[in-house]
Amino acid sequence: MRIGVDATCWQNNRGYGRHARALLSALARLDTKNRYVFFLDSEEGLAALPPGVEARLARAGSPASVAASAKGRRSLGDLWRMSRAMSEPDLDLLLFPTIYSFAPVLSRARKIVMIHDVIAETYPRLTLPHPLQRLFWRAKVALGRWQADAIVTVSEYSRRAIARRFDLAPERVFVVGEASDPIFRHLPDARLTSRLNALGLDPDHRLIVYVGGFGPHKNLESLVAAFARLASRPDLSDIRLVMVGEYEREVFHSYFGVIKQQVENLGIAGRVIFTGYLPDEELVVLLNCATALALPSLMEGFGLPAVEAAACGCPVIATTESPLPELLGDGAAYIDPHRPLELEEALSRVLESENLRLKMREVGLEAAGKLTWEAAARQMMAVIENLK
DSSP states (O other): OEEEEEOTTTTOOSHHHHHHHHHHHHHHHHOOSSEEEEEESSSTTGGGSOTTOEEEEOOOSSOHHHHSSSSOOOOHHHHHHHHHHHTOTTOSEEEESOGGGOOOOOOOSEEEEEOOOOHHHHSHHHHOOSHHHHHHHHHHHHHHHHHOSEEEESOHHHHHHHHHHHTOOGGGEEEOOOOOOTTOOOOTTOOOOHHHHHTTOOTTSEEEEEESOOOGGGOHHHHHHHHHHHHTSGGGTTEEEEEESOOSSOOSOOOHHHHHHHHHHTTOGGGEEEEEOOOHHHHHHHHHHOSEEEEOOSOOSSOHHHHHHHHTTOOEEEESSSSHHHHHGGGEEEEOTTOHHHHHHHHHHHHHOHHHHHHHHHHHHHHHHTOOHHHHHHHHHHHHHHTO
């Protein structure tokens, strides 16, 4: 079969882009039965495509990774160009690795559409603050579901949530998992790099790390408040909160200004470090040096930063509203994101107990090691085979 792939989020540094690059690269490498045609809307990322795939460019006035944002939308012209390109009759199957960049197509090809989570449906005003954006999002997701011959998501947790939210038969929704990139691994002699030192990190400090966006649904106000209370304790005078994530060129709805103001109002500006985007080469070092990673989101479809941290041997404190309890087991401590004191208590336990951290590290490393992109690619190959 010739399989057309929407690769318009290939250059995105956030979760959708990371997921697409890892899954599609593994899929193109392992699936020798089918031919893959990658559709992009800008030349950025062309050079990094997997070997052996065909690339087709449907140039957009504004790439989907920028236009399909919290404050904008893709133009009808850009949508039409991508739709027309992917409707070519030489394609037997179409794969959209995220509903985020979905474009409707006029084609008899079978269609696989990935819906990673139902965060926007569960917390619409926290993710899409403008009514018109919510309207466009609902229309796009409805059309994507209607056109899909198979809907794929990233975890059993999301599979249950999608079936419940959209009243779908569970057998219509398939799970294709995620994994950390091989770069995320335990480094026996990890030391902070000069760049991390320049940001204000000190090897003598215990570091609580957050990795991700600054959207309101990430529940970061609760994290900052819990950290401030802990930081006031004399026995925790050395702790620092390191918040990793793009905040200057973010295309998704960002609450960064609110979080930064909260930090200043609480008088902890000297103890909270905003790093901005960090490349993986820096992030793996930070996670190896960290005391814990906190992911207190109101909802996560997968929670990849937590899996990446576990793969580095970093203890994780994560939301129960995610698949992480199933994925990491005792490799993490879990908190109800609607109960702020649980977060403070979990952070305190992990900070205080070296034995607990050692246990979480061992279990987390083992659990994260069982998740691979090769396994995810084979799951996708099974979905493709089922649609022949």
